[in-house]
Amino acid sequence: MKYTNSWVEISKANLEYNLRQFKKLIGSNVKLMSVVKSNAYGHGLLEISKICNKNKNVDWFGVVNLEEALYLRKNKISKPILVLSYYDLDKKQITLAIKNNISLVAYNSKQIKYISSISKKLKKNANLHLKFDSGISRLGVFEKEIIKLAKLITISNYLKLEGIFTHYASAEETNQSFTLKQTKLLNELVSKLNIKVPLIHAACSAATLINKKYHLNLIRLGISLYGLYSIENNNLKNKFKLKPILSWKTKVIQVKSLKKGSTIGYGRTFKVKSNKEIAILRVGYNDGYDRKLSNNSFVLIKGKKCKLVGRVCMNLIMVDITGKRVKVGDEVILIGKQGKNIISADQIAKNLKTINYEVVTRINPLLKRIIK
Incomplete structure (x- = not known):
């Protein structure tokens, strides 16, 4: 049921403009992930994904859970999808994930062993991305455990270590010392593994704008995909124009x-x-x-x-x-x-003493989203 009290309009032209801007910035050697988790930050999961699926500048989709990923596949979204956060070790769900070529985050041995067992029965490889906690103290594991998990993946005939990633704690801040430290830790970890890992990623929207060192070979474009900034640096905003969608x-x-x-x-x-x-x-x-x-x-x-x-x-x-x-x-x-x-979402956020993310993400998902 759609709720028609108010409605949301999405500018396809502005979305495509933002994607072009970021692709120019990162270049041809870096892949771009459209992060469409949480109903595409309130903009409409399927509506945004359909546009991005046809856009040559988008290589990947990032979602928060397996339900979002399977919903996209059911609706013919064909590009690679990574589940970035928690999922249940449910036989039916994991089977569907593997059959639908959905890549999964991994951060413990139980996940890896369970997924490997399902993959073996299906005789089809599962793609995993290890999540490295480089300092945010949130979902993910530290270096020693990552090394153990990587070995566990590589000895399985039915698993592929497709990526290793981390999440920045303060990329939007003026002082970049901690973000540089996190990047250094990630690069050192990859070197220690001495395994070829196709995708190494860390950069959110703010990190992508601030320093090319953070790009690695994939960026995860979240809030700025939608034409909003997470940074306060007005000089950078003026140099890199985005259009709210x-x-x-x-x-x-x-x-x-x-x-x-x-x-x-x-x-x-x-x-x-x-x-x-x-x-x-x-x-x-x-x-x-x-x-x-x-x-x-x-x-x-x-x-x-x-x-x-x-x-x-x-x-x-x-x-x-x-x-x-x-x-x-x-x-x-x-x-x-x-x-x-x-x-603007920023003006409303200021009135509420919060961030623009919250303003748009909290728009009721039952409201109609209309592509213009």
């Missing part, structure tokens, strides 16, 4: 006049100090429009900023349209551009 829209469903002294919404948190006109919009926190934006944000109607008044409700919000000649049915921009004005 997401617009989030709704419509005006009612217009009403309020007299001085009226209050608006739950808790009566907004008191009308002079006669006002307000519009009621069909969007709320069920859509992913954060309740903390109550009395603390704007939307665009007819290209003009209209302030939120009152609390964000489950399915509705109210905005001040005094003097703006707004009518029922008018299109409303929650994120995006209208006329000369823009409301």
Whole structure:
């Protein structure tokens, strides 16, 4: 079931522009992975993947779990897919992964032995990527264990060590010393293994932009695939232009006049100090429009900023349209551009004291995603 209270529009042209920009940066010897985990950071897993599957600049897909990977295969996404995070050791699921040529992360011997046993029964090799914890203290294992796991993979006739990767802890920060250290540790580990490993990868969006040393032979393009930055460096942003691909829209469903002294919404948190006109919009926190934006944000109607008044409700919000000649049915921009004005995910994130990732990823996956 699709939920039609509000909707998301995706710019195919902007997505393809961002991919071209990154391919120019990394060159022909480095592969590009489109990270489409968590519903493509709220942009629409299948919608984004279909575009990327046909795009010559995309070599790989990165997903968070096996369910996402199998969903893509079921929907005819043909390029290589890597499951980057946790999966259950379920016979049916692992069998489907191997049959569908889905590469799996590995970070313990139990996984490797189990996958090897399934591969043997199928008489089909499974591709594994070892996850090296080089300092983030999250999913993955340290050097000594990686060496043991690599040996376990190489002695199996049914497993292929397709990749080794790590994840940076602070790639977006000005001080790059820890990211350089993590890269050094990864390179040293690969040298110690003395095994030919096709793919060595570490770079997220920020790392890709900041230093070519981080590119290795595959980058994992996440937030910046969608035209958003995770870095604060304005000089770098100005040099490397990205185009946001997401617009989030709704419509005006009612217009009403309020007299001085009226209050608006739950808790009566907004008191009308002079006669006002307000519009009621069909969007709320069920859509992913954060309740903390109550009395603390704007939307665009007819290209003009209209302030939120009152609390964000489950399915509705109210905005001040005094003097703006707004009518029922008018299109409303929650994120995006209208006329000369823009409301960005970054602006909303600033209001919420969070990051742009959270703003877009929390948009309800049941909302319709429309490719433009």
